[in-house]
Amino acid sequence: MDFVDYYKTLGLERTATEKDIKKAYRKLARKYHPDLNPNNKDAEKKFKEINEANEVLSDPEKREKYDKYGKDWMHGEEFEKARQQQSSRSQHQGFSGGASGFSESDFSDFFESMFGGARGSSRQGPVQFKGKDLNADLELNLSDIYKTHRQILTLHGQKIRITIPAGVEHGQEIKIKGKGGKGINGGPNGDLYIKFNVVNDTSFKRDGENLYTTVDLDLYTALLGGTLTVDTFDGKVKLNIKPETANDTKVRLRGKGFPIYKKEGQFGDLIVTYKVKIPTQLSEKEKELFKALQKLR
Amino acid sequence: MGRRELILIETLCIQYEVEASFIKELHSIGLIEIEKIENDEFIHEETIGDLEKMIRLNRELNVNIEGIDVVFNLLQKEIKMQEEIIALRNRLKFYEENK
Structure with a gap:
């Protein structure tokens, strides 16, 4: 587990004001937001990093703790105490839920160790959101896609029956509605995107x-x-x-x-x-x- | 089309904590379709994903309705371009393999 420099993530000096943090975060969020960068894993990763940095730096209490113990998070006795106190008070002020939403697992190990996860929300009452969209690759032979056919796939622990239309292209993606991540607070499930990798098994x-x-x-x-x-x-x-x-x-x-x-x-x-x-x-x-x-x- | 596929706007407003006026503005600009049955207004279940995206853009990035329209138009263009890139890549692969 490595130390994460949240100031560097947002391109800020340690002396940055709340206004600077908000401005830097907004600017980067507009650039890397998953809704504006569909199917871009790098942007998604970057977005999670800036969201985590904002989660800490925009909260005066968390920022203070980070500034004080951040670099020594692995050994500091005081940090341990602070961490224990922290667990019941954590607040989530970043983005919540949705296809671009975050679960606890979306925060780095460093964040989890220091702030005890992302439990709790600044929102009042549960907001329902569609579950996360999931992606999968499926390898097909060219001879298989000469005719429309059905396949049963086991993905993320669930059996999914899909119809593969004849003539799909190598690299093409299809959406299977409702087969993605589970909806948040009873919201609809996300979608599953399957990308076809077509292997030519013929002489044509x-x-x-x-x-x-x-x-x-x-x-x-x-x-x-x-x-x-x-x-x-x-x-x-x-x-x-x-x-x-x-x-x-x-x-x-x-x-x-x-x-x-x-x-x-x-x-x-x-x-x-x-x-x-x-x-x-x-x-x-x-x-x-x-x-x-x-x-x- | 069954009524089950339609979701009452009033329900959406409660679930997503948005004003009905926001959804109506999205409709007026042509971003979502609203169906009126008797006195109730609905949107199609299929458009929920897009609606959520619009809510997030507005809420998380402070993008206004006109901005959302621009973003969606550009995203549509990007999807078309991605499809074209896939077709062109496959064609390039075909010619490289047959050099």
Whole structure:
């Protein structure tokens, strides 16, 4: 457990007046408030730190104790006495509750040791607030999200059944209403945000709703034309190859790509690139025939 | 839409310790929708999260109604930009993998 310099946290000198503290706190709170920095863990951490600093420095009694015993909090006999007296008098003047709210665990170990937690509130009567929003990551295979499917997850000790829509993006987040932290004083539960990490377990490359694949095409089919069977995400298709098809030719198979998110029954395209394979280990006869062809050109 | 999904404004004012005028001002600026059934006014349960955020901005950061409107517009823009960043990152990843 480290000593926490609350003055430094708020960017203040130890001689700061109450007005200075309030001003510095307000300024930093506006910058780091979780409502203004959604999903920003760094801002959330910083906000908790400044809230804790304000909790101590804006309360003359706590500030005095902090100034007197703060640095020696681990050994001071007087500090121990002060701490015992303190436990029944702690007052919380910072932000209370809400999605950005604080519980005792949101205060540092240093604060808990010195001031005995954040029990008590300056508010009269219990104010109901929505519980804390929670975040979770879920890894999915690309092949799993080709179709809308259901999964049962165990998160924070509760079983949650979720529907994962086909075509979700890597990094996309969905909100599960009411599955976050428990509401405060009977308020509604917070929400659960699940972020998808999509792992490509297929040979296809995905760009949004379009899929890309590369197939080998033998020289003779490329030159003379013919047919080729190609794997798509949901089966095989037979393609007609035009005579004199060049290497790296791309064909677009409409509707054979990936499902479009939240557009039931709609799919992107599959783009197939032909890679013409040059025959190797030619026989003498083949070499002769190719030379004959060369002379014709 | 069932009545159960609606919350009486009067109840909200007691729970959150806010004036009804504050909620009505939020409505007048277009930040929340109020539904009137007979003589009672309600807001949808789904908008509670946003309403709480507005209360916090006002109470904790002294942001006035017009300021809340600006903040919400900017947050909406940020959400859209985040979605665009995700799509662009995935596209960049696709091209980097296929160099």
